[in-house]
Amino acid sequence: MRYSGLKVISEGLFGNRGWKPAWRDPAPKPAYDAIIIGGGGHGLATAYYLAKNHGLTNIAVLEKGYLGSGNIGRNTTIVRANYLLQGNSEFYSHSMKLWEGLSADLNFNVMHSQRGLINLFHSDGQRDAFARRGNMMISQGDDAELLDREGVRSYLPYLDFEQTRFPIYGGLLHRRGGTARHDAVAWGYARAADRRGVDLIQNCEVTGIDIAGGRVTGVQTTRGPIRAAKVGMVVAGRSGQVAAMAGLRLPIESHVLQAFVTEGLKPVIDHVISFGMGHFYISQSDKGGLVFGGDLDFYASYASRGNLPMVEHVMEAGMTLMPMIGRAKVLRSWGGIMDMTPDGSPIIDRTPVEGLFVDAGWNYGGFKAVPASGWCMAHLMATGQPHAVAARFRLDRFATGHLLDEEGTGSQHNLH
C-alpha cells in the first residue's frame, strides 16, 4: 500500500478501515542469501539498501525483541554533518544527503526537520577550532557559518551570555543540521524493506554463529537454525556479545549515555543547541518536550540507565546555559548502551571470518549515521568491498595506527 495525501483523505472519509499492517510477520525460512542480525535503524537500513541498491531480496533481518526496540528508540534524534576528519566528513555528508531525500525515498514521513544546529564556543581558542571545523565542512560541500556573540544572540536571545565561568563568544551554525523522528526512521525502513521482499523476523534471538572452515554458514536462533553464506552483525551496544559467538574480540567497550525529556511546552527552542563546555545539548521535539543530554557516565555498563552524578551534572549545565528552563519538569530519563571504540569512530568492515561482516562502534553518534551506515554496510555485504565513504572505518585501524580520533583525546576506551 502506497501512502499519499489522497489515501489519507479517502481513508478519513470511510472510517479508516482500509489500512493494512505496515509489514508482514513471517516465520523464518531455513535459508537465506544473507542475514542481518539486529532490527534497529542500522540493520533495517542495511536490509533496505541491499534490496534496493543491490537487488538482494532473499534476505532476513533477525531481531531479538521488536523492531526498533533498541537504540533507534533511545536517542536524542539529532541529524548533522559537522565532522572535521577525512574519513568521517565524507561519510556524514553522504548520510545528510540521504536524509534530505529519505521521506520521499521510503514513502514514509520521518519528520526530518532541518531546523539548524548551533555549537557554542566560549574562548578564543575554541573559536579558532570551530572556524577550522567550519572550513572543513564547507570544503566537504556542506554548510557552516561562524556567528559572533551578537549573531548567536539574534537567534538565541534567552541564553545566559554573561555566565562568569563560560561566557558565550559565538557559535558555529550548521543550517542543514536538525532532528528527525527516531521511531519513524525504524518504521519507514522496515516497511520499505518489507515491500521489497525482505523478511523481518521479530522475537528471534541469535544464540550462535555457525562457522565451518573459516567461513560463516548460518546462525542458531531461538526459532531454529538458519543458513546463510553472508551474515552482518548490526547490533549496536551488544556487538561484543554477538562477535564473541564467532570467537572474535572487538575493540569495543559498552558505556551508558543518559538523556532526558521534559513535559510538553509551547515552542520555545527552535534549533539544536550544544554547549560544549558544560557537556550539554538540547532541542525541542515536535510534541513540545525539551530533549536534552550530556556526556557518558564514563564506565562500562549495560544497564540502560545511568547514575545520579551525571543527572546532576547535566541539569547544572542546562541551568548555566539557559536558566529559563528551570521551571520545566523532567518527565523521564533513559540510558542508551553505546558501543564505544577507542577513537570514537565506527567500524564497517569484514571480519577474519569469511562472509561475516560487522557494523558497530557507533559510540554516541549512531542516529544521524543510519542512512549512510545502511548504504555502506549493504555495499560491503553485496560486493565484498568497502564503500568509498566508509573505507576508513576499518576493524584493524587500532592495530595499524590509522585512527579516526575526531575529538583528539587519544586512543583509549575511557576517553571518548
Add this chain to the structure above:
Amino acid sequence: MRIPCPLCGPRDRREFFYYGSEDYLNRPVGDDPAAWDAYLHLRDNPAGETRDLWYHEMGCASWLLVTRNTVTHAVLDARLVAAGGEGGASGGDILAKMKSGGAA
C-alpha cells in the same frame, strides 16, 4: 553507585576515575604488535560480572580492582592493585562487616 575502597571505606562514585578493564594489568612482554593491540584495544566487554580499574582520585589515590555487575551496577568488591589484587585487602570485607553490624 558507591565503591568500597579498602582504605577509605564505601565512597561516592564521584571520588573515583574509571580507567578500564583489568586487561590493563596484563602488560605484554616484548613488542608483538598483536599482543599490544589486544592489551590496549580488544575487550571481552561482558554483560554481567566484570573487573575493572578505578583510581581513587579524590580520596587516598589508590588504584583499585573493582568487581562489578555491568547490567545491575552492583559493586561486589574492591581490592588494592598494589596489594596484588586477588590476595590483597578487600573492600568487600568492609561491606560485609558493616552489613553484619561490625566495625568497618
